[in-house]
Amino acid sequence: MTQDEADVVVVGLGPVGIALCNLLAAAGVGVEGIDAADDVYALPRAIGMDHEVMRIFQNIGAADQVAAATGQYRASEYRSADGVLLRRFESPAQPYPLAWPPYLTFLQPELEKALRANGKRFPNLTLRTATELVGLENPDRPVLTLHDKVSGKRTKRTPHYVVGCDGAASFIRRRLDVALEDLDFDEPWLVVDMILEDGHVPLPETNVQFCDPARPHTYVYGPDRLRRWEFMILPGENPVEINRPERIWQLLSPWLRPDQARIWRSATYNFHALVAEQWRVGSVFLAGDACHMTPPFLAQGMVQGIKDAANLAWKLAYVMGGGSEHLLNTYETERRPFIREVIEITKRLGKVICELDPGKARARDAEMVAAMQAGQGIQVRQNLFPPIRHGLVSGGVDGSSTAGAGEPCPQPWVVGPFGRVRLDEALPPGFQLLITGDMDVSLNLLEKSREAGVAVHRVAQDRSYPALLVEEDRVLADWLTSKGARAVLVRPDHVVFGTASDAGEAEQIVRQLQTMLAATGQ
Numbered sequence: 001m002t003q004d005e006a007d008v009v010v011v012g013l014g015p016v017g018i019a020l021c022n023l024l025a026a027a028g029v030g031v032e033g034i035d036a037a038d039d040v041y042a043l044p045r046a047i048g049m050d051h052e053v054m055r056i057f058q059n060i061g062a063a064d065q066v067a068a069a070t071g072q073y074r075a076s077e078y079r080s081a082d083g084v085l086l087r088r089f090e091s092p093a094q095p096y097p098l099a100w101p102p103y104l105t106f107l108q109p110e111l112e113k114a115l116r117a118n119g120k121r122f123p124n125l126t127l128r129t130a131t132e133l134v135g136l137e138n139p140d141r142p143v144l145t146l147h148d149k150v151s152g153k154r155t156k157r158t159p160h161y162v163v164g165c166d167g168a169a170s171f172i173r174r175r176l177d178v179a180l181e182d183l184d185f186d187e188p189w190l191v192v193d194m195i196l197e198d199g200h201v202p203l204p205e206t207n208v209q210f211c212d213p214a215r216p217h218t219y220v221y222g223p224d225r226l227r228r229w230e231f232m233i234l235p236g237e238n239p240v241e242i243n244r245p246e247r248i249w250q251l252l253s254p255w256l257r258p259d260q261a262r263i264w265r266s267a268t269y270n271f272h273a274l275v276a277e278q279w280r281v282g283s284v285f286l287a288g289d290a291c292h293m294t295p296p297f298l299a300q301g302m303v304q305g306i307k308d309a310a311n312l313a314w315k316l317a318y319v320m321g322g323g324s325e326h327l328l329n330t331y332e333t334e335r336r337p338f339i340r341e342v343i344e345i346t347k348r349l350g351k352v353i354c355e356l357d358p359g360k361a362r363a364r365d366a367e368m369v370a371a372m373q374a375g376q377g378i379q380v381r382q383n384l385f386p387p388i389r390h391g392l393v394s395g396g397v398d399g400s401s402t403a404g405a406g407e408p409c410p411q412p413w414v415v416g417p418f419g420r421v422r423l424d425e426a427l428p429p430g431f432q433l434l435i436t437g438d439m440d441v442s443l444n445l446l447e448k449s450r451e452a453g454v455a456v457h458r459v460a461q462d463r464s465y466p467a468l469l470v471e472e473d474r475v476l477a478d479w480l481t482s483k484g485a486r487a488v489l490v491r492p493d494h495v496v497f498g499t500a501s502d503a504g505e506a507e508q509i510v511r512q513l514q515t516m517l518a519a520t521g522q
C-alpha cells in the first residue's frame with residue numbers, strides 16, 4: 001500500500017456506500033469511495049427511513065441537509081378491499097425516543113446529493129465517480145483493479161479493507177462466490193412514483209396498504225408532491241405490459257386523472273427475501289443490498305443497509321486504531337440474525353397484504369377487525385424489531401444479558417455547555433457510560449471505565465443534581481427505569497451494550513465489555 005492510499009475502499013456510492021464513507025471519515029479513517037456511474041442515480045428507489053437512520057445522518061453532521069429532502073411523519077394504515085381499517089401504525093408521543101420521528105419519507109436523489117456534499121467536509125475522504133471495480137484478488141490482502149471510465153486507465157489499490165455496497169447485483173459478492181440464502185418470498189410488483197401537479201389532489205393523508213385480494217396495492221405519501229403506488233402483478237399478467245403508461249393510468253384511475261400528476265418513474269420488481277451466507281471474506285465485507293434484500297412493506301431496504309454501515313464503521317475505525325481484529329467478526333454475528341428476523345417480520349406483514357384468495361381475505365379481515373375492536377389494532381411504531389442478541393452486547397457470548405442490551409439507546413434533548421442539543425451532540429464519539437443524576441459513582445468504576453476507554457457522563461433529570469447535562473424530558477430516565485437501571489453502557493453506534501442499577505453492576509458490565517473487546521476469537 002502506498003503512503004497516500006486509503007485504509008478502506010468503499011465500492012458503490014448509493015445511500016449505504018456514501019453513508020459508510022461519511023461515517024468512516026468522521027471516525028478518522030482514510031477512505032476512498034468509488035462508483036461506476038458519473039453522478040447520483042436521478043430517480044428514487046428507496047423512499048422510507050427511520051429514526052435510527054436519521055440519527056446516523058445527524059452524527060455525520062448531515063441532518064439539516066437531509067431533513068430538507070424528507071417529508072413529515074405519516075401513520076400507516078391497512079385497509080380491506082371495501083376500505084375498512086384493519087390496522088394502524090401510529091407515531092409514539094413526543095418527545096420522540098431517539099429525537100427524530102420514527103418513520104420519514106425522503107427524495108432519494110436529494111438525499112444522496114446531501115450525503116455526497118457532506119463528504120466534502122472530510123479531507124480524509126476521496127470520492128471517485130465514473131470509476132468501476134473490474135478486479136478483486138486475494139480477499140485476505142485485497143488487490144483491487146479500478147477502471148476510470150473517462151480516461152480509460154486502469155489502476156490498482158491495496159487497502160486494508162474493502163466494503164462492497166455495490167447493490168443487489170454486487171460484483172464483489174459474485175467475485176467472492178458468496179451465496180444468497182433464499183428466505184422464500186418472491187412476488188412481482190409494479191412501483192410507480194407520481195409527482196402531483198399541485199398539492200390539492202384529494203388523496204389519503206397516511207400511507208395505506210390496500211389488502212385487496214383482487215389486487216393488493218400500497219400507497220405511500222412521499223415528501224413534497226411525490227406519491228408512490230405499488231401494485232402486485234397478478235398471476236398470468238405480463239410485467240412489460242402492465243408497465244405501459246396507459247395501464248398505469250388505468251390502475252391509478254381511482255385516485256388521479258392524467259392532468260393531476262405526471263409519472264416520474266415506473267418499474268417492475270420481484271420483491272425478494274435474501275440474505276448473504278457470508279458477510280465477510282478475509283478483509284472484504286458486504287453491506288446493504290449486496291448482502292440482503294427485504295420485501296418493502298415496512299420500508300426496511302435502505303434502513304437496514306445504513307444500519308450495516310453504522311455497525312461496521314466504528315468497528316473498522318476501532319481496529320484501524322489498534323483494536324483486536326476479531327471485533328470485525330461481530331459485524332456478521334450481530335447483523336445477519338437480526339436481518340433474518342427483520343425479513344421474517346416483514347414477510348409476515350407481506351403475507352397479510354398479499355392474500356389473493358377472496359375467502360381467506362374475508363377471514364383475515366374479520367380477524368383484524370376483531371383485533372381492532374379489542375384495541376390491539378392500533379400499534380405504536382416503535383420496537384418493531386427485536387434487539388441485537390449476539391455479538392458485542394452483554395450476554396452476547398455467555399448468555400448473561402442485562403435489560404435493554406442490543407436496543408438503540410434513547411437520545412433525549414439535553415441542556416448543557418453547548419445549549420439545548422440532542423444528546424449525541426453533547427458527547428464525544430466512543431463508548432459511553434451514562435448515569436442518572438442520583439446514582440453514586442465509585443472510584444473503582446471511574447478507574448475501570450478509564451482503563452476500558454469508556455467515558456462516564458452524568459445525565460441528570462433535573463437541576464437538583466450537579467451535572468453538566470440535564471435532560472429536557474425524561475426520555476432516558478424513563479427508559480432506564482423501565483429496565484430497572486440507573487446506568488447504561490453504550491457503544492459508539494448507540495447500541496446498548498448493557499445496563500446496571502448501581503456502581504458495582506456498572507463496573508461489572510464495563511469489565512465485560514473490556515474482556516470482550518480484547519478477546520481473540522468470538
Ligand SMILES: O=C(O)CCc1cccc(O)c1
Binds near residue numbers: 047048220230296297
Ligand atoms: O408505512 C410503512 O410502514 C411503510 C410504507 C412503505 C414504504 C415503501 C414501500 C412500501 O411498500 C411501504
